[in-house]
Amino acid sequence: MASTILIFLLSLLISASADSNFIQKTCKLTKHYDLCLSSLKSNSTSASVDAKGLALIMIGVGTANATATSTYLSSQSLSSASNDTVLKRVLKECADKYSFAGDALQDSAQYLASENYDYVAVDVTAAADYPNACHNAFKRFPGLVYPPKIARRDRGLKEICDVILGILEHIAW
């Protein structure tokens, strides 16, 4: 009885390390190992250890990230000084862009499920490009400074998208 439990526990341990081994191997293929590792480890369940599953998890991370940024920017727009209409408008535009990024990532999840990897790539690339549209909105007004907090979120979303594309390469050539 004890040996059965022992074997069971042992096999759990082995499969768990095999899983995390696979996650490590996959993340090594991406541009941001640490981000990939931390995102996948904290979100994975034992059911999802193939590249497609990991990509799906990462898409979820990206969607949540983009949506959160969009919400943040909306609230910033509403709370900013009522006489600074230019800033309000730009923040609103940025909120829209990050919302579109979230939509693109959601679309990409559907394409991933049906294995249309071309369109997954197109949507993830599109999501990674929306932060640039927000940055350009700030650049249009020389008086406005691109807030470091938004710049960080810009970088963050792009890195997540890079990781997704990196994992995709592992799935298919």
Place this chain on the structure above:
Amino acid sequence: MNLPGYQNMAKSCISLILFFSVILSHGVVELQASNPFYRNLYTSQSTSTSQPYRTGYHFQPPKNWMNDPNGPMIYKGIYHLFYQYNPKGAVWGNIVWGHSTSTDLINWTPHDAAIYPTQPSDINGCWSGSATMLPGGKPAILYTGIDPDNKQVQNLAVPKNLSDSYLREWVKSPRNPLMAPTATNHINASFFRDPTTAWLGPDKRWRVIIGSQTKDKGLAFLYRSKDFVYWTKAKHPLHSENHSGMWECPDFFPVSTNSRKGVDTSIIGLNTKHVLKASVGKIPHDCYIIGTYNVTADKFIPEEGSMNGVSALTYDYGKFYASKTFFDIAKNRRILLGWINESSTQEDDIKKGWSGLQAIPRGLWLDKSGKQLVQWPIPEVEKLRAKKVNLSSKLLRGKSLLPADVEISFEITKFEKAEVLDPNWTNPQLLCSQKGASVKGALGPFGLLVLASKNLKEYTAVFFRIFKNKNKYAVLMCSDQNRSSLNNDNDKTTYGAFLDVDPVHETLSLRSLIDHSIVESFGGGGKACITARVYPTLAIDDEAHLYAFNYGTEKINVTSLSAWSMKTAQIN
């Protein structure tokens, strides 16, 4: 010589001050005159008035509709140009591959149509495609066919007889279509066309890209093959871009980073960058991106340019579309061909019985800065230069001086009065529209008036304006068609481009190839190109004049000016 500044405000926009005659060999000479006085560089005579807009040296079939150049290539020393052609009328339809050959890309010999509907996979049309040279020097054409369900599919055709150096007949693969939209690949059958010249990877697999779009995101599908017959779709596009719409006529090729010489399409290596190009219908312009090609991952990594937006790089800021390059192995150069469609109404096209021209073939290479491509008409076109116009004090009247090739260089020495560039002025086309040739300025407008009638009731203006932009100077190049014709039915949109030349340290050059109803202009030695179609009603035959002008307040030096009449090429 020096172009004087405009001293007194004139009411009429026709009052332009033009410059006089001075002998070129004296170098830079000052031009004084503040009285309106114009120097007529030359006038022209043409032989046919019933078809005043047909060209003397730009490729066009004897009649009917032409659009995209297809499958350009060189085989056994003979250049081949195929083109989208309607044998039955002057509007798009019944589309087949017209075919002409040449030994110099300027004079052409016509042949029968090379590719026309014969299989289910192209029964509803033989659309655009490209030629690839297979090992052993065997050409193969991949092209888009329209199948019985009106779906876009890709087909293969090869020469029937390789010992016919004119390659007049082509046979199609019984396996066609080789690439098609299916239920599993989810490719939209209305957005899957224009296969490129294929390139061979180190793994001995061929790659080709095909233009498409999904929800306004343009993309290039990537296919791979070992034998050029059985193609597998890669699991990622070569590249894609948000908001760019459909990518028509894609092109993907390497350029040298340290030479103007062309590079074979399959070269991947040191001292090369790759260029991805697409015809972006929503603008419409031919846009390109410079980047690197990772052949192992089969990915394109963009560095300069984009397919839409402010950072887009464009081959030509005017009428120039569906362009395609090929590697000319005989002269080690990459040649660019492009379709120049009409700016006249469809009704007028039907009346005149034809539509569409090809641009003069252009050499294409990466600028020293690595930030853009440069184009320049192939030197073979200069063989057509006939009478050179001397600048003398006499009014010149030449025989058949239209069409023409003009090169002029300007030097600016005083910049203090330059207008400041408003940071909002990011769209050069809009800026040129708002500040046309008749809008006074400080440094500019100065340039050429081509296809101009004697009283300047009609003219096409190609000119520069210089603006102060922070601690540098911006050069705006415009092609203003507003007064090109008294016939207001024509599309007279003004075109514009920012020219990346430093006017403080470099002379500003402009070259225009003028040919009845087309003006191809090259600024800064080909750093900015603008092609326009114009249909003058007065400035035709011996009433077409050429002037240089300066409507700015500041003096401009002309450091050189050459103008030649152009002989007629044999194009049919």
